[in-house]
Amino acid sequence: MPLHPDLAGFLELVELGRLTGKSKPMHALDVVQARVEFENASQILDASPPQAVDIQALSIPGRDGHSIAARLYRRPNGASTAQPVLLYLHGGGYVVGSLDSHDVVCRRLALAGDFAVLAPAYRLAPEHPFPAAVHDCLDTANWLAAQGVTLGLDSERVAVGGDSVGATLATVLAIAAVHEPELQRLRPKAQLLFYPVAEASTTRASHARYGEGYLLETATLDWFYRHYAPAAADDWRVSPLRLEGLRALAPALVSLAEYDPLFDEGQAWAERLAASGTQTTLQVQAGLTHDFLRMHGMVAEVQGIYAHLGQWLAERL
Numbered sequence: 001m002p003l004h005p006d007l008a009g010f011l012e013l014v015e016l017g018r019l020t021g022k023s024k025p026m027h028a029l030d031v032v033q034a035r036v037e038f039e040n041a042s043q044i045l046d047a048s049p050p051q052a053v054d055i056q057a058l059s060i061p062g063r064d065g066h067s068i069a070a071r072l073y074r075r076p077n078g079a080s081t082a083q084p085v086l087l088y089l090h091g092g093g094y095v096v097g098s099l100d101s102h103d104v105v106c107r108r109l110a111l112a113g114d115f116a117v118l119a120p121a122y123r124l125a126p127e128h129p130f131p132a133a134v135h136d137c138l139d140t141a142n143w144l145a146a147q148g149v150t151l152g153l154d155s156e157r158v159a160v161g162g163d164s165v166g167a168t169l170a171t172v173l174a175i176a177a178v179h180e181p182e183l184q185r186l187r188p189k190a191q192l193l194f195y196p197v198a199e200a201s202t203t204r205a206s207h208a209r210y211g212e213g214y215l216l217e218t219a220t221l222d223w224f225y226r227h228y229a230p231a232a233a234d235d236w237r238v239s240p241l242r243l244e245g246l247r248a249l250a251p252a253l254v255s256l257a258e259y260d261p262l263f264d265e266g267q268a269w270a271e272r273l274a275a276s277g278t279q280t281t282l283q284v285q286a287g288l289t290h291d292f293l294r295m296h297g298m299v300a301e302v303q304g305i306y307a308h309l310g311q312w313l314a315e316r317l
Contacts, residue, residue: 001286027223038096046297049104073110084157084317091164093224112310130229145185161192190316198269199241201233206264216290248277
């Protein structure tokens with residue numbers, strides 16, 4: 001399918017900005033600038049986020065003595081009994097991304113079904129390289145398993161999810177629940193994986209096919225990996241496809257963008273999940289690029305993606 005016309009028009013404006021010197025690709029910016037631009041993009045891609053959501057700020061203890069900021073999103077006047085919960089991890093290449101950059105995503109997720117959304121602000125590279133993000137996500141998962149009941153959350157009915165490297169971190173939690181249960185108390189019932197990084201150490205055909213001009217660029221991916229895990233790209237917690245002997249995990253919804261340098265590795269991961277005995281649903285969002293979850297205000301079809309994931313989760317939680 002051709003690139004979605006509204007998205008194609010947006011990308012033409014991005015390219016015009018580069019040609020006129022008004023903007024630069026992310027990998028040509030310093031880290032501080034890149035973080036600001038990534039957060040500001042949310043206001044362009046979805047300028048009118050829903051307001052009818054209850055949001056609670058939380059502080060979760062991390063293993064290194066630091067506190068992990070988090071937000072809990074719920075529908076107003078939610079269920080009086082313990083609610084299922086989606087532990088959602090934002091994308092951003094381990095370098096950019098924040099609670100603010102994905103606030104609109106979490107709001108829309110919370111309205112997509114009868115579940116709460118818990119979003120932690122795991123630490124970012126280069127200040128906190130691998131495995132800091134993994135540790136923060138594991139600590140959040142264990143805290144949810146132990147303390148969720150105090151917030152009216154049902155820690156027996158939990159899904160893990162995320163977009164881009166957030167999906168990779170969600171994958172790590174799903175794997176740890178089966179392969180390393182002594183390290184993780186949470187036992188997710190489902191996993192939502194949107195355009196995941198599945199193998200940071202390998203270049204595939206889609207990295208060349210969609211490596212420039214389709215929002216996320218291959219050079220930016222390399223920039224992310226150099227900041228986060230320059231010596232650990234083969235570790236399965238960075239590249240899940242490197243894990244040998246994968247056992248069946250919680251049912252997975254894998255949603256990929258057609259025009260994404262990560263397409264091939266996402267497809268390979270969905271195939272690996274299915275081969276392990278994991279109940280796997282693979283969706284390819286035709287005509288869309290990486291980061292489509294943040295594009296509700298630009299691409300009308302994204303509303304249907306949220307509606308479907310809400311239905312899919314309802315059947316499993």
